[in-house]
Amino acid sequence: MIVLNSSDGATFEVEESVAVQSQTIKHMIEDNCADTSIPLPNVNGVTLARVLEYIKKHAEAKDDEEGLKSFDAEFVKVDQASLFEIILAANYLDIKGLLDLTCQTVADQIKDLTVEEVRAIFNIMNDFTPEEEAKLRNDHAWAFE
């Protein structure tokens, strides 16, 4: 069993065979940094719990394609902020399947949004000058060489 410590002090126990779905944790174990417990200062308790839910399910139901598909679909039905937290955690912990799933979910959401709505979600400022913006919007003429 591996012990994981979240940024806010929560402790989680998980089987090593399950935990190694995270390449980050796998390398820490291989480099012998995991004798007592593994500190994860970049992931809070709530998010770590969710991530563990994902990797546990994917370890135990490995061959059940249909079951995993519906689990994944339900798993991503969370609010925007939580989804971003999970993405950051999956990226830090290097869990490819979870990262692909969550990125795809966000991708599917933003493809129906306006530019302003996308900026709001990612908290991005519009740094274009009006001329630059106009040029990009009108770049639709038949640009033939």
Place this chain on the structure above:
Amino acid sequence: MEALQNDKVRNRKNISRKDGEGRGAMESTSFKDFHESIIFGILVKVPPSYVYKNGRLVCRAWRDLISRDDFIVQNFMETKAELLVGGPTSRRNGFFEVKLMEVGGALQLDCKLRDCGLCRMGRPRSSCNGLLLLNHPKKEGLLQVMNLITTVGLTLPKCPSGCRHKACGSALGFDPNKKEYKVIHMYADSFGFEIFNLAGPPDAAWRIIPGPWEGLQERPYDFERFSWSDPISVNGRVLHWHVASNEYIISMDVSEEISTKTYLPNISEEIESYKYTLAELGGYLSFVYALSDIQVDIWILDDCFRGQIWSKKHSIQLDLIKYVTPENSLLPANHANALPNLSKLVAVAGRGCDILILKHENSCLYIYDMKHRVMKKFKMNMKNPMCFIPHRSSLLHWRTS
């Protein structure tokens, strides 16, 4: 969307800001890169048409990210295969209306036609990596290559053969060895194949290589009635032309530029050339033969250059088909449920490994799933659909590496 305001407040604490105010123990410089790799990971999964139309306008960082070659290539890898459907808008001019068809949904048989963003263009001929080869809509005898989303394009010089591109077989292919795109054109086989490299110098010309036959008597087709048609492209690497022969088709590897005869499979009877069509299926060439009104056989070519091995993939049998009525059918049940006469269906394209799209003489499409033997009719909102080209959207330019 209602939760947006609350999320905005929460996100301020959790999502990175450009000034590097990060979370916990992360360095400000690595945090900024880390953030970019996540945006990259999300945006590559967004369809290229949206990325181009809206993604570029979000901010400078996104605009620059989207223009990177590595982004464009990865974004293309994630796009879904669709079918480009084109039909002439009128008989008097060369304009075509073009729509993109997605096949999906439960049972993978629901079709959705959507606009491609351009109201009219010339006749589409071939698609490769999101680039389209088309006839020039106004100037007869000229071909164009264009990215359907960015509309960046190139008009090719006139073919040396003088072909007006109304009855010829052309395709856009990709040579993976030299990493370049080529247009391969065939009009008169005694004249030869005409090939144009897209990445050449501005004054580049068409090259001519010999046609597939040495003497006039070798031609399998009836001179009075035959004209070349656009070949089937398998992954943009190999082209296959139907030459109205009972024995073989003509194949060419885009990289090697040598035409060869690919002999047809040994089916249970004598092949008659008007009974078969070719289509791309799951990355392979398929030979679809209408044995009778109630049976159509589908064969797959495993490798045309090393052994020419065909295997019979499936047999569509009328009495085994589970027919699904279209939801919005206004016709009475027994009429709408009528299965088509299989010999009147022409295979026009494949979708993945198990789905075949067939066209009936009356312009309706039938989608057939080989795995479950399910067939569904799809009536399209297009006057006279005549081109069915497998297509995958991208933002690629013919010079993108």
